[in-house]
Amino acid sequence: MLINDRKLVFELPQAGGRRAFIPEGDRLSSDLKSWYGQDKLRDSLDLPNLAELQVIRHYTNLSNKNYGVENGPYPLGSCTMKYNPKINEDVVAMPGFAHVHPMQPDATVQGTLKALYHLEELLCDLTGMDGFTLQPAAGAHGEYAGVMLIKSYHQARHDEARKYILVPDSAHGTNPATAAMAGYKIREVKSLPNGEVDVEDLKSKCDETVAGMMLTNPNTLGLFETQVKEITQAVHDCGGLMYYDGANLNPIMMQVRPGDMGFDCVHLNVHKTLSTPHGGGGPGAGPVGCKDFLKPYLPKPVLAKEGDKYFWDYDRPESFGRVRSFNGATAVLLRALSYLMANGYEGLKDSAEAAVANANYLYGKLKDLYATSTDQPVMHEFVLSGDIQAKQGCNTMDMAKRMIDYGIHPPTVYFPLIVHEAMMFEPTDTETVEGMQKMVHAMQEIAKEVENNPDLIHAAPHHTPVRRPDEVKAAKDLVVKFEG
Numbered sequence: 001m002l003i004n005d006r007k008l009v010f011e012l013p014q015a016g017g018r019r020a021f022i023p024e025g026d027r028l029s030s031d032l033k034s035w036y037g038q039d040k041l042r043d044s045l046d047l048p049n050l051a052e053l054q055v056i057r058h059y060t061n062l063s064n065k066n067y068g069v070e071n072g073p074y075p076l077g078s079c080t081m082k083y084n085p086k087i088n089e090d091v092v093a094m095p096g097f098a099h100v101h102p103m104q105p106d107a108t109v110q111g112t113l114k115a116l117y118h119l120e121e122l123l124c125d126l127t128g129m130d131g132f133t134l135q136p137a138a139g140a141h142g143e144y145a146g147v148m149l150i151k152s153y154h155q156a157r158h159d160e161a162r163k164y165i166l167v168p169d170s171a172h173g174t175n176p177a178t179a180a181m182a183g184y185k186i187r188e189v190k191s192l193p194n195g196e197v198d199v200e201d202l203k204s205k206c207d208e209t210v211a212g213m214m215l216t217n218p219n220t221l222g223l224f225e226t227q228v229k230e231i232t233q234a235v236h237d238c239g240g241l242m243y244y245d246g247a248n249l250n251p252i253m254m255q256v257r258p259g260d261m262g263f264d265c266v267h268l269n270v271h272k273t274l275s276t277p278h279g280g281g282g283p284g285a286g287p288v289g290c291k292d293f294l295k296p297y298l299p300k301p302v303l304a305k306e307g308d309k310y311f312w313d314y315d316r317p318e319s320f321g322r323v324r325s326f327n328g329a330t331a332v333l334l335r336a337l338s339y340l341m342a343n344g345y346e347g348l349k350d351s352a353e354a355a356v357a358n359a360n361y362l363y364g365k366l367k368d369l370y371a372t373s374t375d376q377p378v379m380h381e382f383v384l385s386g387d388i389q390a391k392q393g394c395n396t397m398d399m400a401k402r403m404i405d406y407g408i409h410p411p412t413v414y415f416p417l418i419v420h421e422a423m424m425f426e427p428t429d430t431e432t433v434e435g436m437q438k439m440v441h442a443m444q445e446i447a448k449e450v451e452n453n454p455d456l457i458h459a460a461p462h463h464t465p466v467r468r469p470d471e472v473k474a475a476k477d478l479v480v481k482f483e484g
């Protein structure tokens with residue numbers, strides 16, 4: 001058992017006389033001391049009086065309660081929890097990147113601007129777009145910026161009748177939420193029994209009130225939309241634009257590009273496809289790309305180049321405005337650049353193929369134990385249904401909790417909404433053979449336990465500090481501050 005289990009740093013026994021590994025004394029720099037006075041500085045901070053070892057134990061124990069891809073498999077479908085290579089950290093820690101300030105004059109940060117400009121070029125190549133903004137802070141924020149590009153385009157043409165955004169019924173919840181935030185109404189498009197967009201239903205919903213459609217491909221069931229050309233054509237024919245939700249770009253990198261499929265703008269989740277940290281609500285990035293005709297509306301400032309000088313261009317009269325302070329999460333974006341450059345185009349192509357191979361391996365091993373919605377080969381992820389097991393008394397939530405006991409992070413559950421008792425697995429390109437076998441073993445054992453020992457599953461997880469929190473309260477009513 002962990003020492004200091006569940007105690008806050010403020011609740012630990014105070015160290016008294018033996019508090020410090022480094023003895024007290026003239027350790028504060030003389031500048032700081034003469035400015036504040038040593039005691040004044042200490043007194044003004046309400047710090048607990050602890051020995052260095054206590055602090056190290058505290059944080060090490062806290063980190064041991066966490067679970068990440070560096071602990072074991074993390075097949076959280078749609079989230080692409082791939083390994084984040086350490087070279088990314090080396091790159092952003094370089095003093096030339098780490099020690100600059102966003103308010104420095106452009107002339108003094110030419111290296112950083114050049115790196116970001118290069119990132120934009122690589123992202124254009126990867127997606128088949130003509131321009132990018134690096135400002136948005138996450139995928140959902142990128143969606144908002146992308147839909148605002150679509151809105152700006154229609155407004156500039158005085159095309160006021162377009163009030164609807166088309167969204168497939170399999171879409172990620174952020175898509176309809178984004179469209180609503182941007183002031184649109186949602187028109188839902190049905191899926192066929194095989195999980196692809198129903199093109200006939202789509203065509204019946206395309207008219208002069210449609211501003212555009214948001215689509216991810218492969219879709220949230222992990223299936224490649226084989227009719228994507230017909231889909232983008234139908235929307236363009238009625239005057240709408242196509243938005244590509246880039247959350248599922250990982251399995252098609254360097255294989256096929258959204259721009260070539262007929263999409264007009266895209267966002268990328270760099271924390272999914274390009275191996276930057278997911279961050280638990282911390283700094284993120286969701287760059288947005290578009291075709292030439294949408295570039296005038298991009299958020300300003302836009303990163304520009306004249307001769308060999310880079311600068312932030314504010315002279316953008318048609319821009320719909322800024323979406324983030326300063327220039328975006330530069331340290332996150334540089335990690336994405338590091339990943340792109342370390343892999344090269346060949347490496348990215350291999351990653352996409354590995355993501356698909358891993359998902360199909362896992363799918364092949366599990367599809368006879370759990371209900372499925374398709375017989376087709378999948379792309380980077382697949383959706384199983386817990387229907388068979390639910391009828392036997394253990395639902396998907398129960399099984400997800402039991403997976404924790406087997407040392408794997410549960411898949412995404414109850415999404416997409418069109419599949420009952422959904423479990424959505426995405427092993428990603430970086431999962432190891434051992435990790436894949438561990439998941440197969442766990443899912444095989446759980447299927448047996450449902451039949452032979454359902455109470456074991458109902459009471460899971462058995463070894464975590466907290467067992468079954470109220471899921472909604474835990475997510476929506478977080479208490480992260482010390483209330484002593």
Ligand SMILES: *Cc1c(COP(=O)(O)O)cnc(C)c1O
Binds near residue numbers: 248
């Ligand atoms: C993750 C995801 C999003 C939202 O991205 P965030 O970066 O989490 O805001 C949108 N669409 C799909 C399909 C996703 O998987």
